[in-house]
Amino acid sequence: MRLNSLKRTLSVKIVYYGPGLCGKTTNLEALHRQFPERQRGAMLQLDTETERTLFFDYFPLSLGTLGGYRVKVDFFTVPGQSFYQATRRVVLEGVDGIVFVADSSPDREDANLVSYEDMLRNLDRNRKTLADVPHVFQWNKRDVPRPIPVSVLQRQLNPHGAQSFEAVAIRGDGVWETQSSLLQQVFESVRKATAVRAQNA
Ligand SMILES: Nc1nc2c(ncn2[C@@H]2O[C@H](COP(=O)(O)OP(=O)(O)OP(=O)(O)O)[C@@H](O)[C@H]2O)c(=O)[nH]1
Numbered sequence: 001m002r003l004n005s006l007k008r009t010l011s012v013k014i015v016y017y018g019p020g021l022c023g024k025t026t027n028l029e030a031l032h033r034q035f036p037e038r039q040r041g042a043m044l045q046l047d048t049e050t051e052r053t054l055f056f057d058y059f060p061l062s063l064g065t066l067g068g069y070r071v072k073v074d075f076f077t078v079p080g081q082s083f084y085q086a087t088r089r090v091v092l093e094g095v096d097g098i099v100f101v102a103d104s105s106p107d108r109e110d111a112n113l114v115s116y117e118d119m120l121r122n123l124d125r126n127r128k129t130l131a132d133v134p135h136v137f138q139w140n141k142r143d144v145p146r147p148i149p150v151s152v153l154q155r156q157l158n159p160h161g162a163q164s165f166e167a168v169a170i171r172g173d174g175v176w177e178t179q180s181s182l183l184q185q186v187f188e189s190v191r192k193a194t195a196v197r198a199q200n201a
C-alpha cells in the first residue's frame, strides 16, 4: 500500500500469480472489460507475438475516494514461464493482495505445485510470507475434460482454507467473484493498518 499524503492518494497492488498458461492474462482481460470505462485505465500488455506474457500485464483502476484519499488499484500478472523467475520476484515487490490461479487441466498438477512453491520463495525474498498478504485461490479452466477435482487442489495448494473460487476465465466466469473477494480482504487490511497508523501518529 502506498499512501501519498501530499497528493492524497492511496494505491494498492494486486498480483495474479500461477503457472504458465493457467489463464492469468485471460483473467485480467476479462476483468478489464467488466469494469466501467470511466474507472479503468488502459491495459498495458508486454507480450510476444505468441501471446505468452514476457514481462507482465497491467491496468489501473480508480475506486473513488476514501477518507479524503483517491483510491487506486494496480492489477498485475506475472509471466508464468519458468525462465522469468527474476521478473516474478520484481512484480511481487510491494504486493498487497495475491490471486493464485491454478490450472485444473489434469496434466498441470505438478506445474501448479511448482508455481506455488516459486511464489512462496519469491515472497520470502521480499521478506514476506503468504500469511502476511491477503490472498485468494482461483481454480481456473473448470471446463476442461477430467479436471483435477477441487478437493485435490484444495488439499495440495490451500490447506489453510483461504477463500477460493472456481472459474472459466475464457468465458469470464468466476473472474469478478475472485477479484471482489480479494479486494474486500485488501481494504479490510488497509483499514486496520491505517487505524494503527492514526493511533501511533
Ligand atoms: N479451456 C480453457 N482455456 C482457458 C481458460 N482460461 C484461459 N484459457 C486459455 O489458456 C491459454 C493461456 O491463457 P493465458 O491467459 O495467456 O495464460 P497466462 O497464465 O497469462 O500464461 P503466461 O503469460 O504464459 O504465464 C489461452 O489459450 C487461453 O485462452 C479457461 O477457463 N478454460
Ligand SMILES: [Mg+2]
Pocket (backbone or CB within 6 Å): 024, 025, 026, 052, 053, 077, 078, 079, 080
Ligand atoms: Mg500471461
